[in-house]
Amino acid sequence: MWENIKEFASTFFVTGDPLIYGADVAIVLTSIAIVFVLTYFKKWTWLWREWITTVDHKKIGIMYLIASLLMLFRGGVDALLMRTQLALPNMKFLQADHYNAVFTTHGTIMILFMAMPLMFALFNLVVPLQLGARDVAYPFLNSLSFWLFLMGAMLFNLSFVIGGSPDAGWLSYPPLSELSHSPGVGQNFYIWGIQISGIGSLATGINFLVTILKMRAPGMKMMKMPLFSWSVLSSSIMIIFAFPILTVTLALLFLDRFLGAHFFTMDLGGNPMLYVNLIWMWGHPEVYIVVIPAFGIFSEVVATFSKKKIFGYKSMVFSMMLISIVSFFTWAHHFFTMGSSANVNVFFAISTMVIGIPTGVKVFNWLFTMFRGRITISQPMLWTLGFIPCFVVGGATGVMLAVAPADYQYHNSYFLIAHFHQVLIGGVVFGYLAGMYYWWPKVFGFKLDDRLGKWAFWMWNIGFYVCFMPQYALGFMGMTRRLYTYGSDTGWDLGWAPLNLVSTVGAFLMGIGFIFQVWQISYSIRKGERDLTGDPWGGRTLEWSIPSPAPMYNFAVEPHVTTDDAWWKVKEDRAKGIKPAPVKLEPIHMPKNSAIPFIMSVFWFIAGFGFVFDWMWMAIPGLVGVAGCMLARSFSYDTDYYIPVDEIERTEAALRGRTV
């Protein structure tokens, strides 16, 4: 009996590496600390009532934000581990297996568990406020989306200490990811972690599409809608078309591994190329899914801090929608070298370069928004100005990669690595950070400290160039991605060492930048400049018309919109002395909190964990629990309530009272 338990534990828990034991200890200690703090300060009910069961889009947004920053930390530590291993030739810091797991989790976490939730955080925190709405279209579904994401992310992260991490690359190409070459449970964690959070992502896409189409304030025609909301619309449409492909692809891979099907093995007539095509049919739109909202953020920030209307609004809308369509016709550029015919390669090369056109147009429109404006370099603007050169260079190297015959030399090399980090860090991360700094006072009621923020910005920005510019050069030196070691140990010394060392230094500079941000946030919670006006930046759109942080019902009175930049117009009218028509408060219809999303997601987690280990005794009850939650929801009719007028009056008086 004891022997059996010992044997089980040795495969169940990951063993053998001091880093893992360190993580074990850290996880246990953190869990104990959290439980202790919650119990000591009697916060369990508060946590349950105010956060776990909430359907308020603002609170869900905050939870997304916290989770994604934690994941940024985890993915960042992965990156630093890799850069440490590659700092010098023949380094013995990480074993091959460990390195392979680290780059796999780094990629997966950064895209699916960092960029996506950070994006959803901003969707949630901003879109309903920008539209003049009281919540998203489906608040219950919104909460479910968040908990599914979190459970999926936790399941994926658990693989670090239990069972073993996936190590077949962030897109897990078969046959490497098949049972034949990856017999461990790592790939199962990959499949189920992504599947569970993927359902949440799809639901979020649907939720925001409907929110934008149906929940806009009266008078806000589509062409009067702020550009960030347009970008969310574009992104949501892509999510709705792309994520089902991911779900199906991973489901087929699961069937291969679980039932011995042969969708993606050449034996018995399957084909791994099918997987590669499918995963990129999701994967390519995915990078536009995450970058388009960043474009929306920049459009808001540039207009606000240039004190000027956005230049070429119609062009901006048109180019975003164009990108969202064309992005579905470029996937094969990820494998020009897979032996397609010349015709196929030419088609995908050109379709890829075509994306450069609307993207270039957006850059010019941002520049000409600043032209003849009055530019204040606040923190959001700083990140925007850091973004433009970075993204322009990254876009240019993207066009170079699209040139199919040349791609035969770039493919799988560090040139490619440098390119996509440049557009994903320079575009997505800088963009979301600009958005975070911009809307932070709206969400939390105080600004983030300027001085620490500048340090963070310069560390990130300089670190970025120090880290990734050498990698373009390394690509030309023939260095391929995913090498855990290089140098004389492998029999070849190709002079990669100096640039790798420089690159590692850059990575650590970015790490220091992140530390400055943590410092900045914790410092500003105590000492940051409080926002008493609700409109700290001189904003143009509706979210700045209400107090910060917004009351739970957002708008005491539904705003009526007559023009774009709706809040700017109100301010102009006020300056001219035009008084707004008196309004009468009415009871506000709100959704009730619900525990079902959380409970259902926990059941998904249980089912997922069961599938990972092939434990049907666990997976089946988990799925039954999921079905039970759906039934319970179907039969619950008491899901909404009204906030009475006198309570609104009291809340508003308290909020406006201090807004002077």
Place this chain on the structure above:
Amino acid sequence: MKSKRTGWKLLTILVLSYAVIIAVSVALGWDKFIVLDPKGPVAEVQQKLIILTGLICMAVVIPVIVLMVYIVWKYRDTPDNDAPYQPEWNDSKLLETIWWGIPILIIIVLSIFTARDTYKLAKPPVTDSNPITIQVTSLDWKWLFQYPDQKIATVNYVQIPAGVPIRFQLTSDAPMNSFWIPQLGGQEYSMPGMAMQLWLQADKPGKYFGSGANFSGRDFAHMQFEVESKPQAEFNEWVKEVKASSPELTKEGYTQLAKPSTAKQEFFSSYPDELYTEIVDKNGGIYMKHSDGLNSGSYNGSTRP
């Protein structure tokens, strides 16, 4: 004000020292940029295309960045800034036509070059000399080369005659990999159950670095091989020598070789007949016969035997 100036100084020092480090490493290792140092016609076409497209892209990038710096400086929000301020100016058909037009023109130019070279490289680089075929198999974690005309085989080393087009047939008896010899030309995937085709050629004798470029598991980092190009006569001599002095690769020997491990360079005087076809077929090539099958179309291999 003072702290601001210190910040700028610090930044300048950082940028300059970074530029110096990069300049020095590039100067010390210029010959290490093997992708930009082609030794054969395929790599040469690609190198020219890389440089051409790189220059076109720089011609766009640099003006945009300069324009941004100029605009941000000129329209900064200071009390004494007398540059024009037009908060309502947000539309200009002329300007928008220009910046929709310029990228469209650039993309058209790039597309023409892309198409030209894609079709060019789909054929053997030189047609006046007889090509030789080398069959390449990526294994866990080594490369096997078979010479169907010479009937010899090698591991992690491939010798080719200079000035002769080589038709590499690529497959895998392990997870997918990618066969890359930067100085001779771009890479192509080697996939189980499929036989891909990649034309390469070395103009002059020399030694070149080759590697697996697509991650294939634990010891992927050790999948590097040596390519040596020799004058035809010396190549023939080498083949004879291998035939005379090396052991045979038996079926049993191949099974051992295919097991997951790293390997040094090895040479075999012969190999089992049809070994390559068997490798392709047993990995599922048998199911591909009805469509593409053996010698399927590929990047520069739409020519099927």
